[in-house]
Amino acid sequence: MRARSTARLPWPSTILVGAIVMIGSSVAARGQLGERAPLDLFARVLLFVAVAVLLLRHRRPVLAVFVSAAAAMIYLGAGYPYGPVFLAVAVGSFSAVVAGHRRAAWSAVGMVWVGHLLVAHWLYRWLPPSGDSGAPWGQELGVAAWVVAIVAAAEFVRVRREQWASQRAERDAAEKRRADEERLRMARELHDVLAHSISVINVQAGVGRALLDSDPEQARTALTTIKAASKEALGEVRQVLDTLRAPGDAPRAPAPGLDRLPELVDQAASAGLTVAVETDGARNAVPPGTDLAAFRIVQEALTNVVRHSGSRSARVRIGYGADRIRLRIDDEGPATGSEAGGSGNGLAGMRERAAALGGTIEADPRPDGGFRVLAELPLRPASPEDTAPDAREEATRGTKQDTTGDTVQETTEETP
Structure with a gap:
């Protein structure tokens, strides 16, 4: 029974997200040399945790989205380069919304967004890297647009799945x-x-x-x-x-x-x-x-x-x-x-x-x-x-x- 349950974990998609996050973060680090802290072992661990927890996104979507969001917040607070770490949060949020945990998904995304605002505009003075300056407020519009797009796509998929489930139930009842x-x-x-x-x-x-x-x-x-x-x-x-x-x-x-x-x-x-x-x-x-x-x-x-x-x-x-x-x-x-x-x-x-x-x-x-x-x-x-x-x-x-x-x-x- 345990082997059957393990086989149902979303290994292929999680490995793909992990590869994108790891490789994309390395590429982003090269483009932000001197602006953000270099990737070290702790950064790699945070990226790994943010992605690995997505294996549980079908069984424990609330746990997956909050752990991924927490790892992303710590990653940003430590001053590591901006990059595809947000992809892990997006995938976790998407799965939570589709599973019906809309409040948890919105809370996790909101937590990451608020954390980003605090780090980028107020706490950067006390957080690494040293000599960092505040981020322009205009970029928040782009971040907000990405958040809305992710949640809207997840809501659309959730509604379609509910419609398909309702249609299947009606067909089964008719039969x-x-x-x-x-x-x-x-x-x-x-x-x-x-x-x-x-x-x-x-x-x-x-x-x-x-x-x-x-x-x-x-x-x-x-x-x-x-x-x-x-x-x-x-x-x-x-x-x-x-x-x-x-x-x-x-x-x-x-x-x-x-x-x-x-x-x-x-x-x-x-x-x-x-x-x-x-x-x-x-x-x-x-x-x-x-x-x-x-x-x-x-x-x-x-x-x-x-x-x-x-x-x-x-x-x-x-x-x-x-x-x-x-x-x-x-x-x-x-x-x-x-x-x-x-x-x-x-x-x-x-x-x-x-x-x-x-x-x-x-x-x-x-x-x-x-x-x-x-x-x-x-x-x-x-x-x-x-x-x-x-x-x-x-x-x-x-x-x-x-x-x-x-x-x-x-x-x-x-x-x-």
């Missing part, structure tokens, strides 16, 4: 939100498929068990219904799980829609529920996402009737409007348990489907008994944003109507 929505969509699909099919299987298993001895033929019919329901459920589960394939693969089968409503009615009839279907208006092109949501809402509503209602009949009314589909599913009750409207997951799934498309749904007990589900789903062009992945490749379907004697009564009223 997590999309993953959560996809998991929720799959859970909702699996719930709708399994709840309906298992309800039919449960009812038929009870019928088959009760009639196994007295009416073997009817029991055989129940087993046939169980086999068909389980086969269909397995097929739809595979279709839902196919979305876990590599991105870009097309769905292998179209998603269910209202054109499969006769099949849904037949399944309900096999569970002992008589369903009357009425349609109002002419069905035009329905976006696949809306078609799937409408089918699942009717499926869940009928499943709740089978599981939670004492009524053996239900009525489904589908109204096709110019801009929306209206669904109404009624049963006469009474409820057979405390959850008259079905499980919380089923109702929540219906509401989520409607809300995802900008629609509304109401599921409440009727005043005269029983339960009613009312849903309105907008008809709008399908898009990747509001269409389920397994419904995007679905072809346009026509409306199929079927009549199965006393079990299903379906009428169609077309508006003139």
Whole structure:
């Protein structure tokens, strides 16, 4: 662990700064012979300390900037030549600002600046080299400009890094939100498929068990219904799980829609529920996402009737409007348990489907008994944003109507 931490120290950049400071100070000393004190061992130690502490500027930026500034102040106070020693302070200040320690960076830079003012204009009389004179005040403008430039550049980098971090966080949150929505969509699909099919299987298993001895033929019919329901459920589960394939693969089968409503009615009839279907208006092109949501809402509503209602009949009314589909599913009750409207997951799934498309749904007990589900789903062009992945490749379907004697009564009223 210690070797890994050492490898993360900014060795290359620190060595580069050190070379610039050492070589630049030697060159500056030659140009200031007779004006400043010559570089000696103590000066080299101060330069080394000012640079070496920069190795800690990522982990301990406050310590790095203050130690570098203190070494620079002592270097100036000792009368050594002006030169790139200020580069070490600038790098330390830059790192402190970027790390968010703005007050420490400003304090360290201010400390060096004030120290320079004192040495250059008042304390030079008592400090080496002997015979030194005061510095012109005009050079302070240049020093101030360099300080402002360094701090401004550091502030700019800090702001940009914060923006990049914020953008990364937003992207990560969006990806997590999309993953959560996809998991929720799959859970909702699996719930709708399994709840309906298992309800039919449960009812038929009870019928088959009760009639196994007295009416073997009817029991055989129940087993046939169980086999068909389980086969269909397995097929739809595979279709839902196919979305876990590599991105870009097309769905292998179209998603269910209202054109499969006769099949849904037949399944309900096999569970002992008589369903009357009425349609109002002419069905035009329905976006696949809306078609799937409408089918699942009717499926869940009928499943709740089978599981939670004492009524053996239900009525489904589908109204096709110019801009929306209206669904109404009624049963006469009474409820057979405390959850008259079905499980919380089923109702929540219906509401989520409607809300995802900008629609509304109401599921409440009727005043005269029983339960009613009312849903309105907008008809709008399908898009990747509001269409389920397994419904995007679905072809346009026509409306199929079927009549199965006393079990299903379906009428169609077309508006003139």
